Amino acid sequence: MTIVKERLIRTAPPAPPPPHRRRVPRMGGLVHVLLVAWGAVVTLPLLWAVVSSFKSDAEILTSPWSLPTALRWENWARAWTEASIGRYFLNSVVVVGGALILTMLLGSMVAYVLARYEFRGSRLVYYLFVAGMAFPVFLALVPLFFVVRQLGLLGTHAGLIVVYTSYALPFTVFFLTSFFRGLPQAVAEAAFMDGCSHSGVFFRVMLPMAKPGLISIGIFNFLGLWNQYLLPLTLNPDENSYVLAQGLAVLAVRQGYANDWSGLFAGLTISMLPVLAAYVIFQRQITAGLTAGAVR
Amino acid sequence: MRHGRRRFVAGFLALPLVMYAVLVLSPYAQAFYLALTDWRGVSARAEFVGLDNFARLLDDPQMWAGLRNNGLMLLVIPVVTILLALLLAALLTLGRSGRGVRGAGAYRVVYFFPQLLSVAVIGVLWQFVYTPNNGLLNGVLEAFGIAGRSWLADPALALWAVMAVVVWSSTGFYVVLFCAAMQSIPREILEAAHVDGAGRFTVFRTIVLPLVRENIQVAYIYLGIGALDGFALVQIMTVGPGGPDNATEVLGLGLYRNAFTYGQFGYASALGVVLFFLTLTLAVLVMRTSRRERIEVV
Numbered sequence: 001m002t003i004v005k006e007r008l009i010r011t012a013p014p015a016p017p018p019p020h021r022r023r024v025p026r027m028g029g030l031v032h033v034l035l036v037a038w039g040a041v042v043t044l045p046l047l048w049a050v051v052s053s054f055k056s057d058a059e060i061l062t063s064p065w066s067l068p069t070a071l072r073w074e075n076w077a078r079a080w081t082e083a084s085i086g087r088y089f090l091n092s093v094v095v096v097g098g099a100l101i102l103t104m105l106l107g108s109m110v111a112y113v114l115a116r117y118e119f120r121g122s123r124l125v126y127y128l129f130v131a132g133m134a135f136p137v138f139l140a141l142v143p144l145f146f147v148v149r150q151l152g153l154l155g156t157h158a159g160l161i162v163v164y165t166s167y168a169l170p171f172t173v174f175f176l177t178s179f180f181r182g183l184p185q186a187v188a189e190a191a192f193m194d195g196c197s198h199s200g201v202f203f204r205v206m207l208p209m210a211k212p213g214l215i216s217i218g219i220f221n222f223l224g225l226w227n228q229y230l231l232p233l234t235l236n237p238d239e240n241s242y243v244l245a246q247g248l249a250v251l252a253v254r255q256g257y258a259n260d261w262s263g264l265f266a267g268l269t270i271s272m273l274p275v276l277a278a279y280v281i282f283q284r285q286i287t288a289g290l291t292a293g294a295v296r
Numbered sequence: 297m298r299h300g301r302r303r304f305v306a307g308f309l310a311l312p313l314v315m316y317a318v319l320v321l322s323p324y325a326q327a328f329y330l331a332l333t334d335w336r337g338v339s340a341r342a343e344f345v346g347l348d349n350f351a352r353l354l355d356d357p358q359m360w361a362g363l364r365n366n367g368l369m370l371l372v373i374p375v376v377t378i379l380l381a382l383l384l385a386a387l388l389t390l391g392r393s394g395r396g397v398r399g400a401g402a403y404r405v406v407y408f409f410p411q412l413l414s415v416a417v418i419g420v421l422w423q424f425v426y427t428p429n430n431g432l433l434n435g436v437l438e439a440f441g442i443a444g445r446s447w448l449a450d451p452a453l454a455l456w457a458v459m460a461v462v463v464w465s466s467t468g469f470y471v472v473l474f475c476a477a478m479q480s481i482p483r484e485i486l487e488a489a490h491v492d493g494a495g496r497f498t499v500f501r502t503i504v505l506p507l508v509r510e511n512i513q514v515a516y517i518y519l520g521i522g523a524l525d526g527f528a529l530v531q532i533m534t535v536g537p538g539g540p541d542n543a544t545e546v547l548g549l550g551l552y553r554n555a556f557t558y559g560q561f562g563y564a565s566a567l568g569v570v571l572f573f574l575t576l577t578l579a580v581l582v583m584r585t586s587r588r589e590r591i592e593v594v
Contacts, residue, residue, distance in 0.1 A: 031387045031397055038384055039406050042468065045425050046409060048432045064430035065439075106312040113308045117301070125309065128321065135324050136524070136575050138548050139568040142561045143326035146337075147319060166319040169312060198304035227414045229528040230548075234556065245416035249532045252420040268421055275412045283405050287472050 046272065053079075053265040060261045072262065079266035083255070087240070088247030089270065095157050095232075095243055096225045099164035103221055104214060106165065107172030108180075112202055114173070115180035116188075126177065132170030141234055148235050155238040163231060168221050175220075179213035180206065219286050226275065244271050330565035337561045349566035359567065361542035362550045365455055366524050369462070369546075370578070374519035377463050378512060381470035386500055388471070389478040390486065396479075404475060407468035415465075419532030422461045423448070426533075448534055451543040458529055458544055462522065470515050477508040513582060520578045524571065527552065547571050 052060055053075055054068040080086040114126050144163070145154075153159025183206065191205045207214070229245045236242065242250070248271055255264040279286055331349055335342035353359050388404065391397040410418065425432045426447040434444025447457040481504065489499045527548035531537045538545040538553075547567060555564035 031391055035384065035387055035397070035403050038380075038467075039403060041464065042407055042409055044436075045421055045432060048425070049421055061430055065432065065435040106315070109308040110312050113305050117305050119302070119305050125313065129316065132316070132320055134576065134579070136521070136568075136571050138525075138527075138551055139327045139565075139572045140320065140323035141551065141568065142330060142555050142565050143323035144319065145555075147323055151318075162315055163319055166315050169316055169320075198300065199308075202308075223412065229414070229416050229531075230552075233531075234552075245414050248416050248420050252423060252532070264420075265424075268417060271417050272413055276409060279408070279412050280405065283408070287404065287408060 046276075049265050049268045049272070053262065053269040055262055055265075057259060057262050060265070075262040075266040076270065078260070079263045079270060083251055083260075083263055083267055084242075084247060085244075085251070085267040085270055088242050088244045091157065091241055091247075092226070092244040095160045095164065096222065098157070098161040099168065099225050100218065100222055102161060102165040103168040103172055103225075104218055107169055107217070108176050108207065108210065108214065109202070110169070111173050111176030112180050112206060115177045116206075126173075129170050129173040132167075133174065137167060137230060141230070145234055153235075155236055155241060157241060160232060160236055160243070163235060164225050164228065167231070168225065172217055172221060175217050176210070176213055179210055183209050215285060216288075327565045327568050330562050331569045333562040335562040337559050342562065345562070349563045350570075352563065353566055353570065356550075358538070358542060358545055358550050359547070359570075361538075361545040362547040365543075365545055366526065366547050366574075368455065369459055369523040369526055370520055372459055373462050373466075373523045374516050376459075377466050377470060377519055378515055380463065381467050381474055381515070382505075382508075382512075384467070384471045385474035385478055386504065389475050390496070390500070390504065400475075404472055407471045409468065410465040411469045413465070415528040416532060418461060418465050419529045422457075422464075422529075423533045426457055449540055451539065451541040454534055454539045454543040458526065458533060461529055461533070462526070466519065466522065470519075473511055473515065474508055477511045478504060481507050517579055517582050520582065521575055524574055524578065547574075 048065070051067060052064070054071045054073075055075075056068075056072060059066070059068060110125075110129065114122055148154050148159050148163065151159070153162070187209065188201050188205055191201045196204065227245075228243070229249075232243045232246050236246065239250075248267060251264060251267055255261065255267075330342070332344060332346060333342040334345045334348070384403075384407065387397060388400045389396050397403075413421075428434060428444060428446040428449075431444075433447065437444050445453060448454050485503060486499060489503055494502070525548055526546045530539070530544045530546050530549055531552075534540075534544040536544075538549055547570065551564045551567040551571070554560045554567065
């Protein structure tokens with residue numbers, strides 16, 4: 001506090017026009033060079049994968065960083081069908097979609113009850129959920145495998161969905177509890193006066209009011225779940241129900257033997273583009289939501 | 297007006313609590329017990345062996361390799377990522393006396409791309425970027441007249457190659473995070489310092505840095521926890537997996553291998569307990585060392 005204050009006070013008398021202003025344009029050039037350089041580091045590998053997905057295997061092996069001589073969409077078709085990327089993609093959509101809906105529903109129910117109702121043990125329940133954030137998933141991995149197997153859910157999408165949801169709950173509950181606490185009480189009171197039931201108030205009044213928070217945590221969870229690798233690797237051994245992350249990793253090994261590099265790059269591109277495209281369209285909401293999640 | 301309150305609370309909590317207890321709390325609790333047994337999964341029999349598993353860990357060269365590599369990742373990844381992200385965020389937001397550089401939004405969008413890719417995509421992609429003969433990296437280097445290397449096969453380089461991928465994939469998120477923090481600094485303060493004749497670096501060090509300290513702390517914990525993991529990238533990118541000569545062995549990989557390849561579930565759980573305490577220590581240390589007086593903006 002003192003540093004800032006002192007500086008504020010010291011600035012009171014107007015100073016003569018500062019000489020350093022003249023340096024700004026020259027610095028500006030260097031600034032853009034650095035910014036563009038990192039942009040290139042980020043995008044080059046991605047562009048390279050997209051470009052390679054249109055090449056023939058011979059082109060990839062002999063001139064790996066030239067442009068393709070023709071747009072070979074058949075690479076994409078081959079990756080989608082023969083290499084099963086299409087199936088893995090749909091599996092991922094089912095698992096991540098299911099887990100996301102379930103996480104948002106259950107997470108907001110728990111958070112709402114914890115934020116708005118006084119009852120015995122409410123603090124205990126809250127801390128049980130929050131404590132889940134402190135443990136690495138690796139610690140649970142072995143017992144989790146046997147629990148899931150015992151429930152008969154090993155290798156099923158339903159199993160992955162409930163496991164994903166359970167491990168996404170701690171942060172979701174933590175985030176949404178503070179969000180629901182910050183919402184005004186008056187609207188809910190009015191709804192109760194009008195004879196609305198408890199769950200009616202939740203679904204018709206509070207959930208719509210919590211929309212900004214739900215969007216933030218929803219995006220956060222989507223990226224987290226889409227990113228999962230360890231859990232499906234352990235709990236989803238059946239190749240037919242592989243999610244994209246597993247399928248791609250296995251494919252990378254297998255296509256190496258089969259020398260189908262173009263198919264592999266096409267598979268990579270197919271797994272990258274939808275999320276990147278969605279991001280470019282909704283980037284404002286996404287970055288706002290994500291940083292809100294991390295700042296809290 | 298509030299009849300059925302108790303039933304409502306119980307109804308909303310029941311399903312999530314049961315799921316959470318069965319799939320999260322109970323596995324965590326079981327892991328601590330399993331770590332003290334010689335359970336191998338096949339039979340129901342699990343002998344209590346006390347701290348034997350932990351004693352065995354001390355003689356396990358792969359555990360030490362994993363600990364060394366995770367330790368190095370813990371030292372390198374958070375520091376490099378945070379410095380890089382701070383630099384880029386400062387360049388983006390503090391230019392033109394706090395108005396931000398032209399096109400800052402577009403830069404932030406592009407920098408964020410890797411955050412959207414699943415770790416498997418990143419691993420496979422970079423495996424090919426690093427390929428010696430027809431990979432992107434050696435191609436670029438050779439264009440500049442630098443001899444290429446076999447990045448993932450050389451024990452001296454493999455771990456650094458993996459760490460570079462972690463930095464590549466996580467920097468963008470922290471750029472966006474730090475930008476948000478820097479944008480919330482009142483412009484008058486920055487302008488006042490400029491008028492005072494403070495140089496860019498002084499402004500950054502004495503004003504900006506203290507004001508984004510909490511965000512740096514959060515970043516450090518997240519990145520540190522990530523550095524103690526590293527499983528997915530190593531498993532996908534390096535041979536073995538675990539790299540040449542255990543060069544990229546990490547603790548998570550040892551746990552996974554002992555459990556699901558060798559069936560030594562008790563021993564693997566002991567490794568899990570070690571990982572837990574490392575994570576906990578890290579979080580406590582970071583919270584402690586950076587709990588300084590908070591700077592408030594008046």
